Amino acid sequence: GAVVSQHPSRVICKSGTSVKIECRSLDFQATTMFWYRQFPKKSLMLMATSNEGSKATYEQGVEKDKFLINHASLTLSTLTVTSAHPEDSSFYICSAMSGDTQYFGPGTRLTVL
Amino acid sequence: GESVGLHLPTLSVQEGDNSIINCAYSNSASDYFIWYKQESGKGPQFIIDIRSNMDKRQGQRVTVLLNKTVKHLSLQIAATQPGDSAVYFCAEKGPADSWGKFQFGAGTQVVVTP
Numbered sequence: 001g002a003v004v005s006q007h008p009s010r011v012i013c014k015s016g017t018s019v020k021i022e023c024r025s026l027d028f029q030a031t032t033m034f035w036y037r038q039f040p041k042k043s044l045m046l047m048a049t050s051n052e053g054s055k056a057t058y059e060q061g062v063e064k065d066k067f068l069i070n071h072a073s074l075t076l077s078t079l080t081v082t083s084a085h086p087e088d089s090s091f092y093i094c095s096a097m098s099g100d101t102q103y104f105g106p107g108t109r110l111t112v113l
Numbered sequence: 114g115e116s117v118g119l120h121l122p123t124l125s126v127q128e129g130d131n132s133i134i135n136c137a138y139s140n141s142a143s144d145y146f147i148w149y150k151q152e153s154g155k156g157p158q159f160i161i162d163i164r165s166n167m168d169k170r171q172g173q174r175v176t177v178l179l180n181k182t183v184k185h186l187s188l189q190i191a192a193t194q195p196g197d198s199a200v201y202f203c204a205e206k207g208p209a210d211s212w213g214k215f216q217f218g219a220g221t222q223v224v225v226t227p
Contacts, residue, residue, distance in 0.1 A: 042219075
């Protein structure tokens with residue numbers, strides 16, 4: 001149980017384009033999901049908390065207009081990186097709450113050329 | 114606790130030996146702790162959790178120890194195998210943390226040698 005999926009697993013895009021990443025809880029409903037960014041050999045950096053039916057809460061320093069989050073259902077949250085630039089290249093990971101516990105998706109590797 | 118952004122410490126373990134991974138957490142009010150394993154290119158995977166009303170919990174080949182006095186958490190892996198090579202993160206959550214936000218440690222890279 002408590003399986004979280006992400007799609008796509010890898011994406012390469014041109015600078016200036018937008019990229020959407022989906023996070024799904026497959027066998028449970030998640031009122032709360034989280035989006036993280038991870039740099040090589042580093043820990044997880046929380047970007048935002050996504051709550052179903054309400055606006056996301058962003059961490060300090062994370063641009064909400066650049067990283068659009070939508071949590072339209074209890075099993076789906078999306079992160080859209082708008083007008084992507086090479087510095088947005090990173091590993092993006094989502095997680096979903098089941099009870100007290102966070103379960104993570106497999107991650108999405110974004111490369112912006 | 115460990116600050117995000119520090120260079121990953123590395124633990125080198127010989128196959129078959131026991132591994133002990135340590136974590137100093139930051140918030141004395143934290144009441145729930147999780148250990149995650151992250152293999153290269155993958156998302157973190159839940160290993161084991163423990164609540165603050167316990168000081169020890171065992172799983173399959175893993176044991177988590179919690180010392181609230183010194184705010185220390187450890188993960189013990191018995192008979193370490195090559196498949197245990199990964200980065201291990203501890204995570205803490207306090208009762209006041211809204212929406213289930215966890216604080217993550219910097220992680221420890223475990224390298225299993227033959």
